[in-house]
Amino acid sequence: MLKSWKEKVGMLCVLLTCTLMLSPAWTLASEVAATAPVVPNLEDPNWWKWPVLLLVVTFFMGIVAVLGGVGGGVLFVPIIGGFFPFHLDFVRGTGLLVALSGALAAGPGLLKANLASLRLALPVALIAATMAIVGAMVGLALPTHIVQLALGGTILGIVAIMLSAKKSTIPDVPKADALSSALRICGIYHEPSMKQDINWKIHRTPAGLATFIIIGFMAGMFGLGAGWANVPVLNLMMGAPLKISVATSKFLLSITDTSAAWIYVNNGCVIPMLVVPSLIGIMLGSFVGVRLLKVAKPTFIRWMVIAILLFAGLKAMHKGLSSMGIL
Numbered sequence: 384m385l386k387s388w389k390e391k392v393g394m395l396c397v398l399l400t401c402t403l404m405l406s407p408a409w410t411l412a413s414e415v416a417a418t419a420p421v422v423p424n425l426e427d428p429n430w431w432k433w434p435v436l437l438l439v440v441t442f443f444m445g446i447v448a449v450l451g452g453v454g455g456g457v458l459f460v461p462i463i464g465g466f467f468p469f470h471l472d473f474v475r476g477t478g479l480l481v482a483l484s485g486a487l488a489a490g491p492g493l494l495k496a497n498l499a500s501l502r503l504a505l506p507v508a509l510i511a512a513t514m515a516i517v518g519a520m521v522g523l524a525l526p527t528h529i530v531q532l533a534l535g536g537t538i539l540g541i542v543a544i545m546l547s548a549k550k551s552t553i554p555d556v557p558k559a560d561a562l563s564s565a566l567r568i569c570g571i572y573h574e575p576s577m578k579q580d581i582n583w584k585i586h587r588t589p590a591g592l593a594t595f596i597i598i599g600f601m602a603g604m605f606g607l608g609a610g611w612a613n614v615p616v617l618n619l620m621m622g623a624p625l626k627i628s629v630a631t632s633k634f635l636l637s638i639t640d641t642s643a644a645w646i647y648v649n650n651g652c653v654i655p656m657l658v659v660p661s662l663i664g665i666m667l668g669s670f671v672g673v674r675l676l677k678v679a680k681p682t683f684i685r686w687m688v689i690a691i692l693l694f695a696g697l698k699a700m701h702k703g704l705s706s707m708g709i710l
Contacts, residue, residue: 437467438660441481445668447688450675455665456482456608456640458688461538461695464531465702469657471527471534475606476647477657479640481665482608486636498630502568503585503623508635510592511599511609512642518603519646528706534605535700541611542693545685556622559584572627583624591621603643608636 441455444462448455460478464471493499522530559569569584585591594616602609613632617623623631647653 433467434656434660437463437657438664441661441664442668442671445665445670446672446675447668447691448665449669449672450688455485455669456606457538457541457611458691458695459661459665460606461534461692461699463661464534465695465698471530472523472647472650472652473654473657475522476644476652477654477661478606479608479644479647480653480658481661482606482610482636483640483644484662484666485669486608486633486640490634490637493630493633496630497570497572498626499634500568500570500623500627500631502566502570503617503627504631504635504638506566506568506592507595507617507631508638511595511602511635511639514596514599515603515639515643516646518600518605519643520603521600522604522606523646523650523652528703530604531699531703531706535696535698535703537601537605537607538692538696538699542689542696544611544615545689545692552625553581553583554618554622554624556584556586558586560586560588562588570627572624574624574626581624583622583627585617585621585623587620587622591616594620599639602639603646606643606647608640610636 440462441459444458445455448458456478459481460474463469463477464474467474490499494501553574563569563585566588568588569582571580571582573579574581598609598612598616601607601612610632613635614625614628617628617631618625644653
């Protein structure tokens, strides 16, 4: 009976999340976006409504992010940018801090548990962080409607990756390549499910590092974070075990997102009215999501996340085309 009660509570929260995503709040945000200021006007006595709505939405977003196994940034930017009356530059700056907060919270524990690999993360971080700075500068220089269109296309690409990507717990790497051997990118971690120590190494290192040029650029340009791309590249392309890939990706975000976030901070694109409710909402939602993770059905959550991202990606493209006068 208790298990049944927990399952009902979990499904109820998921259904509430779906309802929120399709509720009149989205319609209200979308309709007001065309005429509202890019940030809430403090002279308006009802200015507090947007931060409160943002807190509520990000709370449910935090739940979905944990249950769906995606970072908060990849949900935050397309949804808030598409349905709230905030300029996209402010949303992207806040999105980087949302992704950064989760990475900073998880990083020390993952390093202590010997799951995040410094030898794997540092060369990747050097490339990704540099390109994240370039991406942030390019994103702020481009017209907003161009960034909206590119963001929509990127989100739809993420949906395609989520639909097609597979995971390999321990990839078969017959031999480490010359570059990874020279950098000594290898390690040992204990796998409790197999009750043994796993010796791991990577291959295709040059191709993987080259891919992070694109990943870092996109992370900085769109403020999405990059966990959605880090894990498949580290795991499927370079051959790192899944747990090592996930943990290293989390640690990597703390470097990449920090580099890009400074560009947005220096350009005045990070404002407390957006950042504070967003971080509080995401953190509280994440705590609830962790508790619901044991009873929620992964398949349903995965398809729900894909549907939300698909809807948000199409909305971003529609918003960009509308700004150009095409729609």
